[in-house]
Amino acid sequence: MANLLEQLNNDxxxxxxxxxxxxVQVSVGIGNGAGTIWxxxxxxxxNAHVVGDFVDGRGRRxxxxxxxxxxxxxxxxxxDGSTVPARVLASDAERDVAALSIxxxxxxxxxxxxxxxxxxGEWVFAVGHPWGxxxxxxxxxxVGTGAELPEMPxxxxxxxxxxxxxxxxxxxxxxxxxxxxxxxxxxxxxxxQIGAAVPVHTxxxxxxxxxxxxxxxxPSS
Amino acid sequence: xxxxxxxxxxxLADTVAQAGQGVVRIEARRRLPASGIVWSADGVIVTAHHVxxxxxxxxxxxxxxxxxxxxxxxxxxxxxxxxxxAQTNGLTxxxxxxxxxxxxxxxxxALGRPGKDVLSTLGIVSALGDSWKSSMxxxxxxxxxxxxxxxxxxxxxxxxxxxxxxxGLNTSALRDVSLTIPTxxxxxxxxxxxxxxxxxxxxxxxxxxxxxxxxxxxxxxGQETGLLVASVETDSPAEKSGLLLGDTLVAFDGGAVRxxxxxAGLLAxxxxxxxxxxxxxxxxxxxxxxxxxxxxx
Numbered sequence: 001m002a003n004l005l006e007q008l009n010n011d012x013x014x015x016x017x018x019x020x021x022x023x024v025q026v027s028v029g030i031g032n033g034a035g036t037i038w039x040x041x042x043x044x045x046x047n048a049h050v051v052g053d054f055v056d057g058r059g060r061r062x063x064x065x066x067x068x069x070x071x072x073x074x075x076x077x078x079x080d081g082s083t084v085p086a087r088v089l090a091s092d093a094e095r096d097v098a099a100l101s102i103x104x105x106x107x108x109x110x111x112x113x114x115x116x117x118x119x120x121g122e123w124v125f126a127v128g129h130p131w132g133x134x135x136x137x138x139x140x141x142x143v144g145t146g147a148e149l150p151e152m153p154x155x156x157x158x159x160x161x162x163x164x165x166x167x168x169x170x171x172x173x174x175x176x177x178x179x180x181x182x183x184x185x186x187x188x189x190x191x192x193q194i195g196a197a198v199p200v201h202t203x204x205x206x207x208x209x210x211x212x213x214x215x216x217x218x219p220s221s
Numbered sequence: 222x223x224x225x226x227x228x229x230x231x232x233l234a235d236t237v238a239q240a241g242q243g244v245v246r247i248e249a250r251r252r253l254p255a256s257g258i259v260w261s262a263d264g265v266i267v268t269a270h271h272v273x274x275x276x277x278x279x280x281x282x283x284x285x286x287x288x289x290x291x292x293x294x295x296x297x298x299x300x301x302x303x304x305x306x307a308q309t310n311g312l313t314x315x316x317x318x319x320x321x322x323x324x325x326x327x328x329x330x331a332l333g334r335p336g337k338d339v340l341s342t343l344g345i346v347s348a349l350g351d352s353w354k355s356s357m358x359x360x361x362x363x364x365x366x367x368x369x370x371x372x373x374x375x376x377x378x379x380x381x382x383x384x385x386x387x388x389g390l391n392t393s394a395l396r397d398v399s400l401t402i403p404t405x406x407x408x409x410x411x412x413x414x415x416x417x418x419x420x421x422x423x424x425x426x427x428x429x430x431x432x433x434x435x436x437x438x439x440x441x442x443g444q445e446t447g448l449l450v451a452s453v454e455t456d457s458p459a460e461k462s463g464l465l466l467g468d469t470l471v472a473f474d475g476g477a478v479r480x481x482x483x484x485a486g487l488l489a490x491x492x493x494x495x496x497x498x499x500x501x502x503x504x505x506x507x508x509x510x511x512x513x514x515x516x517x518x
Contacts, residue, residue: 008226011227012226119238121236121238121330123230150372163372191370194372
């Protein structure tokens with residue numbers, strides 16, 4: 001009979017395994033981030049700052065003077081290791097969310113959680129590719145949520161603040177609760193040991209605004 | 222599936238919600254507010270000295286969302302503690318951890334309330350030890366170091382155990398690791414501040430510097446150094462007790478005196494007015510004498 005800590009370890013590893021099935025890597029030629037499979041027909045969500053200037057919808061940089069670099073391509077690497085081209089469906093620098101589309105079907109979507117109901121103290125996991133380490137996980141707890149948190153940038157925006165480290169390569173990757181349900185996408189650090197995620201209800205609102213369709217299975221905001 | 226993890230997560234959130242009732246916001250500096258601990262139901266609040274940057278115009282934000290004015294009762298920079306009093310009643314006081322079962326590796330939570338809501342970070346007890354002296358000469362009854370992240374505004378807030386019981390007050394000012402001023406020290410300092418408005422400190426009235434002892438004394442006393450008396454203030458407790466320029470103080474009140482820190486530690490407030498045994502080297506001879514401690518003004 002496994003002791004309590006061993007049971008806890010198994011539970012944690014199960015959550016990470018489950019979340020990794022919906023985790024992708026988003027590459028922009030130089031540098032990369034993470035992304036989360038939102039819809040089985042190829043809809044990926046990530047941070048706007050991960051895709052940067054890929055905004056023309058064809059997976060190419062916006063032409064800015066004569067500096068277009070055609071060798072840079074936007075691609076997504078799926079959990080099975082295959083890499084496919086991606087295009088930006090919509091991007092919102094202010095909310096720091098982007099929606100990507102890839103030509104794929106029957107992808108394992110992530111379950112959605114409730115970022116408005118989560119309480120300080122609850123256990124959470126960030127899964128991504130920190131410093132390029134594929135599928136790496138970190139655990140921490142929710143510090144607090146909302147738009148009135150100390151020393152946050154863009155203070156009118158809502159954040160999910162977490163006591164874990166968000167590193168380059170984590171951006172756009174899933175933050176999940178103890179049942180592996182998406183609470184937000186990991187976005188930035190707000191101190192040496194404290195990370196912040198864009199809450200899933202902000203992402204749902206973004207998708208509704210930009211793509212026009214209400215998000216199936218998500219409580220309307 | 223995932224029962225242990227789900228239960229753990231729910232238990233942590235419950236602990237934060239419950240213990241958060243005893244955590245208040247302290248508005249006593251220009252930038253971000255900090256946190257404080259409800260010490261008594263009738264409005265005594267303990268917080269960190271370094272977050273109380275002004276003596277007046279202090280506001281406390283209660284767990285129920287109310288804001289109430291508070292006055293400064295006193296502060297002890299040596300332990301980085303301050304006591305405030307708010308005109309209110311019916312506050313929730315946290316239960317206390319006895320420290321008896323506390324071990325390195327136990328889960329602990331740091332709580333804060335720099336805004337409206339309680340916030341929390343999680344960690345484990347990293348190190349436990351006996352009493353230590355802060356760089357400003359304050360005695361801290363236990364060494365309690367954790368790896369909890371100190372989120373902005375967490376200074377002055379509580380460290381609680383897994384059951385939400387108070388272990389002490391978190392400060393980021395004394396060392397650059399997450400340190401907690403344990404409840405026995407809070408008891409001592411708060412009671413002194415409530416009674417006297419300050420923490421009493423003993424006083425001798427000497428200037429001294431550590432010197433290496435002659436070989437014979439090193440072997441006899443089992444210590445390498447003592448304190449050479451380089452000046453004696455007029456009318457000071459040291460002068461009245463007969464300490465002279467050139468004496469080397471090697472022991473006081475039963476404790477060895479090797480460095481200035483040793484002496485500072487032996488000059489605790491509860492020794493004021495008492496005649497205590499001292500050992501000095503004078504003229505190449507070891508002498509015993511009595512020294513009566515005064516009070517630092």
